[in-house]
Amino acid sequence: MKVHEYQAKEILAQHGVAVQRGIVADTVDEAVEAAETMAADGVTQFVVKAQIHAGGRGKGGGVKFTPSIDGVRPNAEKILGMQLVTPQTGPEGQLVKKILVTAAEDIAHEYYLGVTLDRGKGMDVIMASTEGGVEIEEVAEATPEKIIKVWVDPAVGLRPYQANEIAFGLGFEGQALKEARGFVSKLYNAYRASDATTAEINPLVLTDDGRVVALDAKIDLDDNALFRHPELADMRDEAEEDPLEVEAGKHNLNYIKLDGNVGCMVNGAGLAMGTMDLIKLAGGEPANFLDVGGTASAETVEAGFRIILSDPNVKALLVNVFGGIVRCDRVAAGIVEAASKIDLTVPLIVRLQGTNAEEGMAILKESGLPIESAIRLQEAAEKVTAALNA
Numbered sequence: 001m002k003v004h005e006y007q008a009k010e011i012l013a014q015h016g017v018a019v020q021r022g023i024v025a026d027t028v029d030e031a032v033e034a035a036e037t038m039a040a041d042g043v044t045q046f047v048v049k050a051q052i053h054a055g056g057r058g059k060g061g062g063v064k065f066t067p068s069i070d071g072v073r074p075n076a077e078k079i080l081g082m083q084l085v086t087p088q089t090g091p092e093g094q095l096v097k098k099i100l101v102t103a104a105e106d107i108a109h110e111y112y113l114g115v116t117l118d119r120g121k122g123m124d125v126i127m128a129s130t131e132g133g134v135e136i137e138e139v140a141e142a143t144p145e146k147i148i149k150v151w152v153d154p155a156v157g158l159r160p161y162q163a164n165e166i167a168f169g170l171g172f173e174g175q176a177l178k179e180a181r182g183f184v185s186k187l188y189n190a191y192r193a194s195d196a197t198t199a200e201i202n203p204l205v206l207t208d209d210g211r212v213v214a215l216d217a218k219i220d221l222d223d224n225a226l227f228r229h230p231e232l233a234d235m236r237d238e239a240e241e242d243p244l245e246v247e248a249g250k251h252n253l254n255y256i257k258l259d260g261n262v263g264c265m266v267n268g269a270g271l272a273m274g275t276m277d278l279i280k281l282a283g284g285e286p287a288n289f290l291d292v293g294g295t296a297s298a299e300t301v302e303a304g305f306r307i308i309l310s311d312p313n314v315k316a317l318l319v320n321v322f323g324g325i326v327r328c329d330r331v332a333a334g335i336v337e338a339a340s341k342i343d344l345t346v347p348l349i350v351r352l353q354g355t356n357a358e359e360g361m362a363i364l365k366e367s368g369l370p371i372e373s374a375i376r377l378q379e380a381a382e383k384v385t386a387a388l389n390a
């Protein structure tokens with residue numbers, strides 16, 4: 001699960017990480033009020049920042065440095081409600097519904113600092129670079145030697161010498177070196193304590209007056225650990241997520257939209273992966289990954305159909321269900337019920353195998369619905385790609 005920058009900064013601040021001061025606002029008036037609140041404490045310059053679940057906002061005009069308080073209102077008016085297009089949003093962009101007003105820092109240098117999972121090594125990896133403010137992927141591509149990497153065994157935790165290696169490697173000196181060391185270890189603690197899969201600060205800055213502060217923050221949380229953090233789960237902003245994926249989540253379906261034109265409904269993640277492979281092998285492109293889980297009922301099948309078919313790219317639909325715990329006749333009944341309720345506008349190919357497969361096939365046949373069936377998976381994949389070209 002992704003969270004907004006202002007929420008990521010809240011999480012970090014709770015763990016003592018030094019973040020730039022800021023107040024989130026839903027309206028232009030609230031943004032002006034936020035600036036006035038900070039001005040009362042002596043803040044004279046501000047940054048108005050779009051809050052969307054995508055980076056690269058600066059490039060798209062979603063981050064505006066505002067040298068005096070008079071500029072806060074016009075900048076808030078410009079950003080709030082805009083359809084912000086960044087290199088990470090796609091061409092349609094994302095509607096800005098919230099803005100963060102921050103106290104602007106005077107920057108001496110921008111750095112990159114991030115923690116993420118290295119699944120290959122089974123460890124956390126902290127990455128740092130003196131090339132901050134730039135996409136880390138670009139740095140990795142052009143000048144990989146400029147990225148410092150330190151692997152942390154989660155069973156041991158971050159060792160002081162490792163925090164030092166990063167702070168020293170970034171070239172910090174004196175008091176700032178001490179602060180940077182502390183920053184690294186607090187960032188790592190925040191990452192671990194919140195069960196994050198990524199915590200990224202880009203840029204981390206050294207200010208003109210020698211402080212080490214996060215100007216931006218991105219945190220991705222592990223969905224599978226959210227049950228341990230109800231306060232973090234509450235940070236979910238469904239408006240930022242793919243509406244079909246949100247709908248699928250409500251029915252306990254595991255749905256991920258892809259770019260192809262063959263919709264697939266499968267029970268079990270492994271079978272779903274195998275099905276996608278065979279669709280590709282037969283010359284098609286999967287439009288989605290959809291795991292309906294072990295207990296595919298008429299209800300889940302119907303929800304799955306609706307979700308898959310609301311993607312206009314879907315030109316054919318393949319159902320591949322293995323009856324292990326679930327019975328194929330039940331699934332078939334679900335398909336018939338769903339197909340009678342939903343206007344099925346694309347060819348449907350169904351493969352049922354396992355418990356009560358024959359009964360299931362008979363139900364499909366008797367329904368009189370234009371459903372093609374297949375015995376072998378390869379045959380099903382070939383039929384679905386043939387249907388695309390028909």
Ligand code: GDP
Nearest residue numbers: 047055056057058063104105133202203215216
């Ligand atoms: P992103 O474009 O979505 O990554 O948004 P950031 O929060 O990283 O902001 C983009 C850029 O705006 C940063 O890399 C900084 O160069 C600049 N910026 C953000 N906050 C401040 C600030 O307080 N002071 C100054 N001088 N620049 C800032």
Ligand code: MN
Nearest residue numbers: 055202203216
């Ligand atoms: Mn950034």
